[in-house]
Structures are given as C-alpha cells and as structure tokens.
Amino acid sequence: MKTVFITGTDTDAGKTFTSVQLIHWWQNQGLSVAVSKPVAAGGTLNPAGRLENEDALALMAATQLETTYQEVNPYCFNAPASPHISAAQDNAQVSLAELQQHHQDVIATRGADICLVEGAGGWMVPINDSELLSALPITMRWPVILVVGMKLGCLNHALLTAAQIKAQGGHLVGWIANSPLPEMEFLAENIDTLASLIDAPLIGTIGYQQTEMTNFDLVL
C-alpha cells in the first residue's frame, strides 16, 4: 500500500474537496483507496451519540472500501479549533505515537492499493503541547501532496509550506491548485508563479465548484 498525506496552505484550502476527487480518480483507474482523517477538530453528535467529523464522513462516502468510522477517524474533538486546543477542551489527548500505532495496526492492514491521509489545517498544526501533526508523515516517510487554496496570500503560504516540508526531510510529491473562492484576480499568473518556485510538480488544477477532476498528473 502506498500512503499519501494531504496537507494544505491553511484550513479551508480545500484538502477534503480535493481528496474526494483524488479518491474518485484513483478508483476510476481500478485502484482501491483506504482513507484516514487521524485527527479531527470539530464534530457533531450522530443519532447514536458518537462524535463525527464531516471530513471523515466525506472521505468515507468517497471510498468504495467498507470501513468503520473509528477506523477512519480515531480522534475527534468537539471544538473547531486547533487539535491541541480542541483536545484539551474535551479533557482528551492524542499523541504522535498513538497515531502511528493506529495507522500500523488498523489502516495498513487493509491491503488497499493506496491510503489517503488528510491532515488538519495547514502543515504545522499542534496535536498536543509538544508535537505537531507534520511529524506523522515525516516519521512514517509518507509522500506529501500540498493543496494550495488559490487566494491572495497563497504564494507566501505555499512557498513556506514547501520549504518547511523540505527542511523536515519530507517528500513533496506534488501540489494542486484548488480554487475555493469564486474568483481570484490573476489566477493564472499565481499558478505560473508557484509552478516556477515550488520544487515539485503541479498535479492539477481544480476550479471553483469543479467537482470531477480527471486530468491529474501524479505517479506515487
């Protein structure tokens, strides 16, 4: 199984929106795709009284694999905030070791062709007082896809993120230009700028409200 970690330039960059399209794209090629949202901040109680996060549900709806909620999202906290704050508010905690263990014991045993793991927020998001979520893809040696939410300010966010992934010894396998907003002035110029400055290929572009991406260019 090849695992890929989806990060973004920020929360709301479109990691989930893009992930769903990547899952469909792979499945259309006959590949099986396991999904994971290891840590989620922001949830609502389902009728059975279990806290559920909408990203995890969207990934579960996209995969053709039978899966349980707990498998996809073992850590879900109430407040839509940074995971370390949200966990503390719930008097809960999560650690890098627990996330690594869950992946090895549960997700990796699925035998899927690909596993897509969605992060939370941007690259450097704390999960507790001493650990960042970025340590998960780094220690697991997962390639990273960066979803750039195309809006003014994204050049700085994208270049900082790409530089930091590299500084931590990570492998940025490519980036996706996603437009979560109806219009961005100079969109093409911004994409060209990122293409020339990010040291990883442009996997594809997703326009505003474009729900079926077919021309990704990605080899894992």
Ligand SMILES: Nc1ncnc2c1ncn2[C@@H]1O[C@H](COP(=O)(O)OP(=O)(O)OP(=O)(O)O)[C@@H](O)[C@H]1O
């Ligand atoms: N290309 C797009 N066209 C239209 N709406 C989009 C697009 N990309 C994202 N959105 C919308 O923007 C919002 C944020 O996107 P999304 O939830 O995918 O962000 P995220 O990076 O996964 O955020 P989080 O950090 O909470 O996981 C959602 O309402 C989503 O439907």
Ligand SMILES: C[C@H](N)[C@H](N)CCCCCC(=O)O
């Ligand atoms: C609640 C939100 N949608 C995400 N799940 C978490 C975003 C954390 C951002 C932390 C930060 O960088 O300040």
Ligand SMILES: [Mg+2]
């Ligand atoms: Mg998301």
